[in-house]
Amino acid sequence: MSTDDAEADTKPELSLLRKFLFGLAAPPLQMSSNVVGFFFNIFMLEVAKVPPYFVSVILFVGRAWDAVTDPMAGHLVSKTNTRLGKTRPWMMIANPIGCAMFFILWIVLFPVTEDYNGAKFAYYLVVYLLYCTLITCYHVPYTSSTMLIARQSTDKDAATAFRMSFELLGTIVGVGLFGIIISTKRIAASCGSSREGQITVEEERSVYMIGAAVIVGIFFLCGLAGSFGIKEKYAEKQVSDDSFFSNVKAVLTFRPYVLLMFAFLFMSLAVQMVQTNLALYTTHSLGLGDHTSYGILCVLGIAILAIPLWNRMIQIFGKKNIFAVGVVMFIPCLLCAMLVPRDVVWAFYLVMSVSGFAISISMLLPWSMLPDVIDDYFLKHGTRREATFYSLYVFFNKFAVGFSMAASQITMSLVGYDSSPEACEQSYEVGLALRYLVGPGPIVCLLASLSLIYTYPIDKQYRQELSVRLSQFLQRQDSRQDIVDESKSTGISGSTGNSSFENEAYQHEEQLQTTGPVGGGSEAGRSRANLDSNL
Incomplete structure (x- = not known):
């Protein structure tokens, strides 16, 4: 039987309702992170009046903090075993507290004078670190549950597609509402218009809090869906008992993961540099400040509409090829963004529209490719480290956000961005620097991502073989367990014969824990040849 026929004969394990509930739990991280990515920069500069240097320090420290909390959260999740499962307890606790931290992030407690710069720095640093910690404690368990709700690759791909669709939808709704709310009272956007001088500082601060309250409401409701709607069907037996550092080392020395992770990192850096600025x-x-929110909605709206298209293209051409298509498509968009003339509305929306297709790929493909890497690792090493895989993935995504925001702040400081209360127009150097931040910088990152994905070993053919052989391996494993359970139910579990049978039934599982299911030879060859011997 061909790999395509075998995959087609596999019955889905996840119902439509379960996929829907899994997807509904997705928006909190991407929605809140995109709101932070799009608007925290301008909030800190224009409303809180925090100097660019202090903002860059806050963001760098936040990413350094994530370097510790993300993998640590993954390790702790992998060690968690409760009657509610591995992931749900974490999500239930992190959801309400994370909502509170996100709201507090948009409050201005101190006067905007320079005398309070130190106090503002300390306040936003502490709140930002708490927000980063709690969103990690929600998102790492949630993403790693992808490997626990189903074992079929088609089900995991479908769940990931639902997740990315809801993330984009939540991002559109959240960013759109937040942007529309603050645009009504944004002082910088009113410069040169009939509204100039009619908006007070207090009004501008209040709309940010209103926008944050709206995001918190969506955040909390989606978190409830994750806390009570996700059902872990499979508690993997081959879970690693290694220490935290051993887990991290094992994951970071697995070549397919390293290639995919850094390709994802550089693509995320390109997207986040554009998003941040x-x-x-x-x-x-x-000079189109009034069009900011509508441009963001245009990008995200087209991105979510393109997901079914790219999902279909994945089935035809494979994930690796479509990832490369997204990278190549994004490069001319960035070149055009750098060259768009001032005050030309139609050119702005044209670039935003085409960019939406590339953004859709950048959000869907990396997360859809990660389960393939985890399954490949399991069949080569015999242990499950999905929480560590996902936690490091989440960290590098958030690192891209923080790095891009910090780079923007440092650049603005160097070119003389004026954050004083009376500042309305910025210098020509500021406008030129921003063009470079959305053009050449991201293009360099995209070229690095393209070179890495070119050497990524899991192509369409290998993925199909991996999926079918993993399914057959798990079916044999389940058959052994069913026979053992049936023998125990007859009341002879203490007999010598049954003990011998159990030893034979679990001999392969013990082999997995010690040497893994494959060995020797090239990476792809070891997986294919030894999987056949196991089956």
């Missing part, structure tokens, strides 16, 4: 770029480089 889009509001400032639209306002100060193009």
